[in-house]
Amino acid sequence: MKEKLSVIKEEAIRQIQGADTLEKLNEVRVAFLGKKGELTAVLKGMKDVSPEDRPMVGQLVNETREAIESLLDETKDKMEKVAREARLREEVIDVTLPAKKNDVGHRHPNTIALEEVERIFVGMGYEVVEGPEVEYDYYNFEALNIPANHPAKDEQDTFYVNSNIVLRTQTSPVQVRTMEQGHLPIRMIAPGRVFRSDEVDATHSPSFHQIEGLVIDKNITFADLKGTLAQFAKELFGEETKVKFRPHHFQFTEPSAEVDVTCFKCGGKGCRMCKGSGWIEILGCGMVHPNVLRMSGIDPDEYNGFAFGIGLERIALLKYEIDDMRLLYENDVRFLKQF
Numbered sequence: 001m002k003e004k005l006s007v008i009k010e011e012a013i014r015q016i017q018g019a020d021t022l023e024k025l026n027e028v029r030v031a032f033l034g035k036k037g038e039l040t041a042v043l044k045g046m047k048d049v050s051p052e053d054r055p056m057v058g059q060l061v062n063e064t065r066e067a068i069e070s071l072l073d074e075t076k077d078k079m080e081k082v083a084r085e086a087r088l089r090e091e092v093i094d095v096t097l098p099a100k101k102n103d104v105g106h107r108h109p110n111t112i113a114l115e116e117v118e119r120i121f122v123g124m125g126y127e128v129v130e131g132p133e134v135e136y137d138y139y140n141f142e143a144l145n146i147p148a149n150h151p152a153k154d155e156q157d158t159f160y161v162n163s164n165i166v167l168r169t170q171t172s173p174v175q176v177r178t179m180e181q182g183h184l185p186i187r188m189i190a191p192g193r194v195f196r197s198d199e200v201d202a203t204h205s206p207s208f209h210q211i212e213g214l215v216i217d218k219n220i221t222f223a224d225l226k227g228t229l230a231q232f233a234k235e236l237f238g239e240e241t242k243v244k245f246r247p248h249h250f251q252f253t254e255p256s257a258e259v260d261v262t263c264f265k266c267g268g269k270g271c272r273m274c275k276g277s278g279w280i281e282i283l284g285c286g287m288v289h290p291n292v293l294r295m296s297g298i299d300p301d302e303y304n305g306f307a308f309g310i311g312l313e314r315i316a317l318l319k320y321e322i323d324d325m326r327l328l329y330e331n332d333v334r335f336l337k338q339f
C-alpha cells in the first residue's frame, strides 16, 4: 500500500510538472483527486486493510493527497502570475507619446443652412413634412396646375421613369399630398432633393435641394406672405435686411412674385456679390392658385393661402459666399472643413 501511494505521488508530480496550461493542470487534478481519481480509489480499498494498520495507511493517504494538492495549487499560482505579467507587459501604455487625434466630422454646409431655415419656420409654428423623390406625374405637374402640354414637362427639363412617374422637379408635390389629407389649417415646410436634367456648371446641377413652404387657412392675404418672408429674411441674413417683391409668373400661384433681399455684404450700396444692384434674389412665392386648391379638394371660396420655394444651395452659397455650386457636391474635406 505504501509503495502504491508513492508511485501515485511520483506520477502525479511528473504530470503536474508536464502540464503547460491551466486546463491540463485541472485535468491532472481530476485524474488523481477527483471522484474517480486514483487516490480516491485507494481510499475505497481501505476496507481491505487490517484494522491495526488503518490509522497509519489513512495518514499516508492524507499526506499524499496534501502533497499533490499543494503542488497543484503552487503550480496554478505560478501559471496565473506568468499570464498576468505577460498581459501587463502587452498592455503597457507610454503616457509620454502624443495622443491620437480624432478627426471629428461636422455638418455639410447644405445641412447647416437647412437646419437654420427649419429652425426659423418651426419657430413660427410650421411643421416639417417630407415626401417621395420619385413622384407621380400627377403630383409633380397636373395637381399643381401644370397641364400636359406645359413646357415645364419637356423631357429636356425632367427625368422620366415612365410616362406616369418622374423624379420630382420640385418639392411642391408634398404640398398637394398634404392638402389632400384635408387637415386644415396647414402651416408646413417641405425640404428635400429635386431633379432637373440640367448640365452641371457653377450654378446648375441635375440634383439639388428645395424648401417648399405652404400656409392654408381662412382669410390669408398677401400681407401675411410678405410679413412671413420679411421675418424669415431678417432672421437668416440679419435684422437690417429688407425684402422686395417683384411680380412674376408661376403656374401654381396667383399673384406670384420673386423676392429679393438687400445685399447682406454691402447693405444695399452695391458690390461684387450683388453685382452692383444692392439686391439678391432668394426665392419665389405667391398666393396659392384656386385651381390647385380645388384639385386637392379644398374650397377656394372658404380657404386660401400662400406658398414659397427656396433653393437650399442658393442659401448656402450666399450665406458662405461660395462662388461655385459644384463645390457643395464634390465633398472635398479640405473645402467642407471651412464651414
Ligand SMILES: [Zn+2]
Binding pocket: 263, 264, 265, 266, 267, 268, 269, 270, 271, 272, 273, 274, 275, 276, 278, 279
Ligand atoms: Zn452687395
